[in-house]
Structure formats: C-alpha cells, structure tokens
Amino acid sequence: MAKMNITRSWREQKVILKRRFSFLSDGDFDFKDGQKEAMHxxxxxKLKKTRTELEVLFAELQTY
Incomplete structure (x- = not known):
C-alpha cells in the first residue's frame, strides 16, 4: 500500500469503514504482526474493490 500521511487512528478508520459498510465486522480488521497486507x-x-481502490478509500478516510 502506498505511504500516506496518517491523521486518523486505526480505530477511527475502522469505525468510519464499519459505518460506511455496515456488513463489515471487527473480525474483518483483525490481523497479526506482519499480516496487515493479508487483512487489506x-x-x-469483501468490499469488491481492487487493491488500488482500497488504497484510495483509505486515503479518503484521512480527509474526513
């Protein structure tokens, strides 16, 4: 995933995504050390997005 300026905590990002996509659960955001890419x-x-579209979505979360 491309480097971006992070202005929101991971917890905030999860809350925003879960509100936007009500079918996501806490388990969808679980990952072990070194497994963050697999979670992405x-x-x-699950969101039916390409990896690039997902990166854009995470970047948009920083502007809310």
Missing part, C-alpha cells in the same frame, strides 16, 4: 487483501475482496 481480504477487505478488498
């Missing part, structure tokens, strides 16, 4: 891949599949 799973989110992309």
């Amino acid at each position: 891949d799973n989110l992309a599949v």
